Amino acid sequence: MKDLKEPRLENSVSDSPIMKPDRPVGIVGYGTYIPMYRLPSTEIARVWSGGGRGPIKEKAVAGLDEDTVTIAIEAARNAVSRAGIEACELRAIWVGSESPPYAVKPSSTLVAEALGATPYLLAADIEFACKAGSEALQSAMGIVGSGMGDYAMAIGADTAQGRPGDVLEYTAASGGTAFIVGPAERAIATCLGSLSYATDTPDFWRRAHQHYPSHGGRFTGEPAYFHHIQSSATALMEGLGMAASDFQYAVLHQPNVKFPARVAKRLGFTQSQIEAGLLSNLIGNTYAGAALTGFSAVLDIAKPGDRILLVSFGSGAGSDAFAWEITGQIDARRDKAPKVQDYINRRQEIDYAIYTRYRGKLMMS
Amino acid sequence: MRDVAIIGTGEIPVDEHWTTGIRHLMLEAGLSAMRDANIESVDALYVGNMLSGEIVGQSHLGALAVDFMGLDNAEAFKVEAACASGSAALRVGTMAVASGLLDLVLVLGVEKMTDTSGQETSAALAGAADAEYEVSQGISFVALNALLMQRYMYDYGWKREDFANFAITAHANGANNPFAMFQRPISAEMYARSPIIATPVGLMDASPICDGAAAVVLAPAEFARALSPAPVKIKASAVGMAPLAVHDRKDPLALEAARISSRKAYAQAGIKPEDLDFFELHDAFTIMAALSLEAAGFAERGKGVQLALDNEISLKGRVPMATMGGLKARGHPVGATGIYQVVEAVMQLRGLAGANQIPGARLGMTQNIGGSGATVITHIFEAMS
Amino acid sequence: MTTKVADDWRLRGQRYRLEGERCEHCGEMIFPPRDICPACKKPTKTTHTLSGRGEVYTYSTVLSAPQGFEVYAPYTVAIIKLEEGPMITAQLTDVASADIEIGMPVEMVTRRIRTQGDDGPITYGYKFRPVFLGQGAE
Numbered sequence: 048m049k050d051l052k053e054p055r056l057e058n059s060v061s062d063s064p065i066m067k068p069d070r071p072v073g074i075v076g077y078g079t080y081i082p083m084y085r086l087p088s089t090e091i092a093r094v095w096s097g098g099g100r101g102p103i104k105e106k107a108v109a110g111l112d113e114d115t116v117t118i119a120i121e122a123a124r125n126a127v128s129r130a131g132i133e134a135c136e137l138r139a140i141w142v143g144s145e146s147p148p149y150a151v152k153p154s155s156t157l158v159a160e161a162l163g164a165t166p167y168l169l170a171a172d173i174e175f176a177c178k179a180g181s182e183a184l185q186s187a188m189g190i191v192g193s194g195m196g197d198y199a200m201a202i203g204a205d206t207a208q209g210r211p212g213d214v215l216e217y218t219a220a221s222g223g224t225a226f227i228v229g230p231a232e233r234a235i236a237t238c239l240g241s242l243s244y245a246t247d248t249p250d251f252w253r254r255a256h257q258h259y260p261s262h263g264g265r266f267t268g269e270p271a272y273f274h275h276i277q278s279s280a281t282a283l284m285e286g287l288g289m290a291a292s293d294f295q296y297a298v299l300h301q302p303n304v305k306f307p308a309r310v311a312k313r314l315g316f317t318q319s320q321i322e323a324g325l326l327s328n329l330i331g332n333t334y335a336g337a338a339l340t341g342f343s344a345v346l347d348i349a350k351p352g353d354r355i356l357l358v359s360f361g362s363g364a365g366s367d368a369f370a371w372e373i374t375g376q377i378d379a380r381r382d383k384a385p386k387v388q389d390y391i392n393r394r395q396e397i398d399y400a401i402y403t404r405y406r407g408k409l410m411m412s
Numbered sequence: 413m414r415d416v417a418i419i420g421t422g423e424i425p426v427d428e429h430w431t432t433g434i435r436h437l438m439l440e441a442g443l444s445a446m447r448d449a450n451i452e453s454v455d456a457l458y459v460g461n462m463l464s465g466e467i468v469g470q471s472h473l474g475a476l477a478v479d480f481m482g483l484d485n486a487e488a489f490k491v492e493a494a495c496a497s498g499s500a501a502l503r504v505g506t507m508a509v510a511s512g513l514l515d516l517v518l519v520l521g522v523e524k525m526t527d528t529s530g531q532e533t534s535a536a537l538a539g540a541a542d543a544e545y546e547v548s549q550g551i552s553f554v555a556l557n558a559l560l561m562q563r564y565m566y567d568y569g570w571k572r573e574d575f576a577n578f579a580i581t582a583h584a585n586g587a588n589n590p591f592a593m594f595q596r597p598i599s600a601e602m603y604a605r606s607p608i609i610a611t612p613v614g615l616m617d618a619s620p621i622c623d624g625a626a627a628v629v630l631a632p633a634e635f636a637r638a639l640s641p642a643p644v645k646i647k648a649s650a651v652g653m654a655p656l657a658v659h660d661r662k663d664p665l666a667l668e669a670a671r672i673s674s675r676k677a678y679a680q681a682g683i684k685p686e687d688l689d690f691f692e693l694h695d696a697f698t699i700m701a702a703l704s705l706e707a708a709g710f711a712e713r714g715k716g717v718q719l720a721l722d723n724e725i726s727l728k729g730r731v732p733m734a735t736m737g738g739l740k741a742r743g744h745p746v747g748a749t750g751i752y753q754v755v756e757a758v759m760q761l762r763g764l765a766g767a768n769q770i771p772g773a774r775l776g777m778t779q780n781i782g783g784s785g786a787t788v789i790t791h792i793f794e795a796m797s
Numbered sequence: 798m799t800t801k802v803a804d805d806w807r808l809r810g811q812r813y814r815l816e817g818e819r820c821e822h823c824g825e826m827i828f829p830p831r832d833i834c835p836a837c838k839k840p841t842k843t844t845h846t847l848s849g850r851g852e853v854y855t856y857s858t859v860l861s862a863p864q865g866f867e868v869y870a871p872y873t874v875a876i877i878k879l880e881e882g883p884m885i886t887a888q889l890t891d892v893a894s895a896d897i898e899i900g901m902p903v904e905m906v907t908r909r910i911r912t913q914g915d916d917g918p919i920t921y922g923y924k925f926r927p928v929f930l931g932q933g934a935e
Contacts, residue, residue: 083891111869112890112908112924120907148919157921161813161907163846385930393929411868535864544808545829546886548910548922550859550866555874558857559886563876566855566899611858611894659876659884660835664855 065240065286066185068192073234074371075132075198076227076380078125079343080118081330081390084108088217090399101217102303106331108397109206109221111405114148118336119204120161122225125384126200127162129235130227134162137227138196139169141186143179143203143335144223145253145260147172158202169199176251177300178361179203180224180335185243185367187228198229205334208406210259218303220331222390224339235377236346236355239370240287244279251362262362268306271364276300276310279366280358284314287370291315294370295353298324298341300360302332316356323348324355329391335361342371344387351375415633416509417796419640420449421755426593426624426743434468434524438477441625441748442520449629449640455514457481457488460501460521461747464490466536467528477520486518494540495696496782497521498750499789502628506649509630521751522625533621537746540783542657554618554697556658556784558610561699564665565612568714572612575698576603577720579616579740582695585727586737588767591752593622593743617698624745626752636796642762647683647775648792650676656786669788670707670779677777677790678709685709688792689773690732690760692753694781696739704779705731708790727768735760735768750780754791761795801913805920810844812922813907817883819845826881849905850928851879858894865911877903877925891926902928 086108088101109118119142127134140162142155155170173179173186180203187199204223209216231237250271253260263271276299284290291297297316299307304327311321324341333340338359345355350373357369403409422444429437438459446452457478465471474488493500498521505517525533534554538547541556564570579598586592598616606616636643652673658664678684685708693708695701702716710731711719724730736742736756739749757776759765765773779790808829810816817828821843825836834841856875859866866872873889875897889897890908903925910920 110891112888112910114909114919116921117906117908157813160809161921163814389930529864531862531864531867534861538863542886544804547863548920549874549886549888550862550869550872550911551874551886552859552861552863554861555857555859558859559855559874559876562857563855563899607860609859609861611860613857655835657886659854659886664876 063286064242064282066242068188069194070192071231071237072188072191072228073231073237073374074226075229075233075235076126076130077224077343077346078122078129078384079222079224079340079387079390080121080125081107081222082109082113082118083393083395084110084397084405085394086397086399086402090402091217094399095212102305103218103328103331105329106218106220107222107333108402108405113206113221115144115146115204115206115223116148116154116157118206118221118223119154119158119202119225122204122223123158123162123200123202126225126227128384129380130229131380132198132227134164136198137164137168137200139187139190139199140164141171141173141183141201143173143175143183143201144205145174145176145179145334146206146208175365176362177302177334177337178359178365178367180339181359181367182361184226184228184339184369185241187226188238188241191228191230198227201226201228203335203339205336207332207334208259211408215260215262218327218332220333222330222333222340223336224343226339233376234374235380236371236373239354239372240283241367241369242279242283242286243365243367244275244282245365246275248364250364267362271362272302272306272360273310275364275366276358276360277313279368280314280356283368283370289370291320293354294320294356296323296345296349297321297356298338298345299358300338301325301327301341304328326387326391340387346377347381347386347388349373349377351377413510414512416506416630416646417633417636417643418628418646418754418758419631419636419643420445420629421627421758422448423591423626423752423755424624425591426622426745426752428526429623430526434464434470434522435476435480437524437623437625438520438522439480441522441627442477442481442518445518445627445629451516451629451639454483454486454516454518454629456505456508457483457486457518457520458501458504459488459490460498460519460750461490461523462492462494462497462540463523463525463536463746466539467533468524493787494782495746496750496780496787496789497747499778499780499791500750502750502754502791503649503651503789505630506646509632515632517630518627519630519751520625520627521748523745523747524623525621525745526623530621546657552610554613555610557697557699558613559658560664560703560784561612561697564699564702567665570717572614573600573604574717574721575617575702576600577723577725578695578698578701579603581720581725582734582738582740585735585768586741589736589742592737592741593620594737594741613697619696619739619744622743622745624743624748624752626748626755628751628754628758633796642797644758644761645794645796646791647794648677648680648790650680650790652676652788654786656783658784665703667703667707667785669785670704670781673779673788673790674708677792681792683775683792688775688777690735690770690776692735692738692757692776692778693733694739694779695734696744696781700781701733704781708779727770732770735765735770750778750789753778753780757793761793802918805918815847815849815905815923817845817847819843826883828879828883828885847879847881851877851903851925853897853899853901853903854878854884855899856889856897873897875925888924889926890924904928
C-alpha cells in the first residue's frame with residue numbers, strides 16, 4: 048500500500064500526458080441544480096443504527112417528479128443563461144450519469160430538446176461512475192479545442208441510490224452541474240491544462256438489472272480513490288510546473304467529507320483552499336455531479352486571476368484533473384442564474400418515510 | 413318548420429346496475445317511453461352517450477339499440493357531446509321532426525359507468541376536457557370544477573360552506589323520487605364533514621358515478637294531442653359553445669356557453685327567465701349550479717350562491733332547481749343525464765311530480781353542460797294540456 | 798401493455814419549451830399553437846417561445862388522482878396566467894399546498910409528468926414552481 052501513496056506515472060513515455068487542445072478553450076457558462084429535499088443523516092441512523100449521527104449532515108434528495116434528466120435540464124438552462132449563447136450554437140451535449148432514467152435511450156437528446164439545441168448536434172450519454180461528468184467535460188474540450196465546434200456542453204448529474212442501511216445510503220444524493228465549453232477568448236475560466244488517468248480497478252459497480260450498487264468496502268479507499276486522484280493531480284501539476292500553492296482553490300471528488308480533506312492534505316493543499324468547493328456535508332455525494340458542483344460553487348465566488356485545480360474520481364477507476372484560471376468576464380455572467388448556495392439554501396427537510404416514497408423504495412405492485 | 417312535442421317518457425332508477433348491461437339499460441328505458449307514448453315503432457332512434465367505447469368497449473350504440481329493441485325500420489346512431497350527450501341527442505331528434513324529415517323519433521340517453529374501477533371511470537370522464545393540454549397534466553374532471561370553485565371563492569369572497577344548500581336542496585328533492593340514486597336528505601353538518609376530493613371540492617359538492625337510462629318520444633306537435641293525453645311542447649332548443657379548455661376561456665367563471673345557450677332559448681320561446689316555473693340545471697358540482705344560475709340570468713355575477721343561501725332554489729322558491737334530485741341526488745349517468753332532466757321536466761308539466769310537484773307548473777327549462785362548459789344545451793318546455 | 802409515444806413526441810416543442818405562436822395580424826400571443834388566431838380568427842403560423850413566467854390564476858390540490866397519476870397524489874394543479882397573456886393548465890411543484898396563493902408568481906420548470914408503467918416511456922413536460930430568485934426558464 049505504501050507505493051500507492053507515492054504515485055508515479057506508470058507506462059510513462061517521453062511525451063507529457065497533459066492533454067493539449069489545438070486552440071485555447073475555457074468555460075463560457077456554468078449552471079447547477081440541486082433538488083430541495085434534504086434527508087438528515089440522523090434519520091438514516093435512526094432507522095438503521097438505532098440512532099446517532101452519520102458521516103455528513105444531510106443529503107439532497109430528488110422529488111417525485113425529478114430524475115437525472117430534469118436535474119440536467121435545469122442545470123443546463125442555467126449554464127445557457129450565463130453563457131449568453133443560443134442553445135442551437137451547441138455542437139455537442141454530453142450527459143454523464145450513473146442513474147439515467149432509461150437503461151437504453153439517451154438522456155442527452157431530452158436535454159438538447161428542452162434547451163432547443165436540436166437537431167444539429169452530437170448528443171451522447173457517458174457512464175463512468177462518479178467521473179462521468181468530468182469525462183463529458185474532457186470530451187467537450189476536445190470538440191471545441193479541435194475546432195469541430197465553438198460550443199459544447201458537458202453535464203454531470205445523478206440521482207444516486209445507496210442500498211438501504213448501507214454506508215453509501217448516508218451520502219448517495221441528487222444534483223448536477225452543466226458547463227458550456229467554448230473558445231478561451233469568451234471564457235470566464237480558461238483551461239491551463241488537463242489530464243486523464245484510468246486503470247481497471249473494481250472498487251464499486253452495479254450489475255445490469257440491479258437496483259443498488261455494490262462496493263469493495265475499504266478497497267474503495269487507497270487503491271481506488273486516493274491512488275487515482277493523487278496520480279492525476281500530481282501528474283497535472285508536474286506537467287504544468289505548478290504546485291499546490293499556485294492555486295487559490297482545489298475541488299476534489301467528494302464521496303464524503305473525510306476523503307477529500309485527506310487527499311487534499313497529501314497533495315499539499317490547506318483546508319482553506321478546499322473549503323469553498325467541498326459541499327458533501329450539506330448535499331451529500333451527487334456522484335457525476337459532485338466534483339463539478341464543487342467547481343460551480345467556486346466559480347460563484349472566485350475572482351479574476353484565481354486559479355482552480357479540479358480533480359474528479361470515478362470508480363472502476365479513473366480521475367480527470369483540470370487546472371483553470373478565472374478571467375475578467377466572470378463578474379458580468381455569474382449573476383445571470385441562481386448560485387449553488389441559493390440551491391443549498393432552498394431546503395425542505397424530509398424524514399426516512401417520505402424519502403423511501405420519493406426514491407421509489409416502496410413496492411407499489 | 414314544425415313545432416315538436418314530447419308524447420312519452422321513460423326512465424329506469426339511477427343506480428349501480430350490477431346485474432344489467434348497457435343494452436338492457438337502453439331497452440328498459442326505451443320501451444318504457446314507447447309504452448307511455450302508446451306506439452310500437454319509430455322512424456329513428458338517437459342515443460346520447462359519452463363513454464360506451466371507453467367503459468363498456470361498445471361503440472356503434474345506435475345499431476345495438478335498434479337491434480335489441482326490435483326496431484327494424486328505424487335509423488339509429490349515437491350522439492356524443494360529453495355530459496351534454498343526452499341533450500345533444502334530443503336536439504338532433506328535434507331537428508329531424510321539426511324539419512319534417514321524420515315523424516316519430518325515440519331519443520335515448522344511456523350511461524354505464526360502473527363496469528370499470530373508479531379511477532378508470534374518472535380517467536374516461538376526463539376525456540370531456542382537453543386531452544393534450546388539461547388531462548395530460550393530471551387534471552381530473554373534479555379538479556377542473558375545483559379550479560373554478562377556488563377562483564369563484566377568491567373573486568367573490570364565498571366560503572365552501574356557502575355552497576352547501578345546493579347539495580342539501582338536491583338531496584331533499586331526491587328523497588321523494590323513486591328513480592333517484594340517493595333518496596335521503598343530508599344536513600349542513602354532513603356537507604361540512606364530507607371528505608375533500610380536490611380542494612375545495614368535497615364529495616358532497618359532486619354528483620355520483622352511476623348507471624342509468626332515460627328516453628323520450630318526439631312527434632310533430634300538430635299530432636301530439638291525438639297520440640298522447642298530456643303532451644309537452646318543446647318551445648326552445650339551443651346550443652352555446654365555448655373553448656374546450658377552461659384556460660382558453662377569456663373569463664372562465666362567465667360560463668359563456670350557458671349564457672349564449674340560455675339567451676338563444678329565451679328568444680326562441682319568447683320568454684324571460686322569470687316566466688319559468690322551474691330550472692333543471694346541471695348541478696354536477698355545486699359550483700356549476702351557481703355559475704349556471706348566473707349565466708341563465710337568475711343572479712348577478714358572483715351572486716348565484718346567494719340564491720341557495722336564501723332558499724330561492726327550493727320547490728317553493730323563486731327558481732326551483734333539481735326538483736327531482738338533480739345531478740347531485742338523482743345521479744349523473746353522464747350521457748343519460750340530459751334526458752333524465754327532460755323526463756323530470758315533463759313530469760312537472762304533466763302534474764305527475766308527486767310530493768315534489770310545483771303547483772301549476774306550465775313552463776320549465778333544462779340545461780345540460782358538456783365538459784367544464786364547452787357545450788351547453790338548453791331546452792324550454794311548455795305544457796300542452 | 799400498449800405504449801403511447803407519438804402524441805407526446807409530437808408535442809415536445811410545447812411540453813419542453815412552451816412553444817406557442819404570435820399572431821402576425823393582431824399580435825395576440827397564443828399557447829398552444831392553433832394556427833388560427835383565437836382573437837382575430839386569421840391564420841397564424843409564427844412560432845414564439847413563451848418566457849415561462851406567470852402567476853397562479855387558480856389552483857386545486859388533487860387528493861383522489863385519476864388513473865396514471867396515483868403515485869403522485871396529493872399534487873396541485875393550477876391554471877397559470879402567463880405574462881404574455883395566454884393561460885395554461887399545469888401542476889405546481891416544489892411547493893406545499895398550504896403555501897399556494899392565487900396571484901403567486903411562478904416560473905416553468907421541466908419535470909416528469911407521468912410514466913406508463915415500469916417498462917413504458919416517461920413523459921416529461923412543463924410544471925410551475927414559485928419564482929426562484931427571479932430566474933425563469935429561458
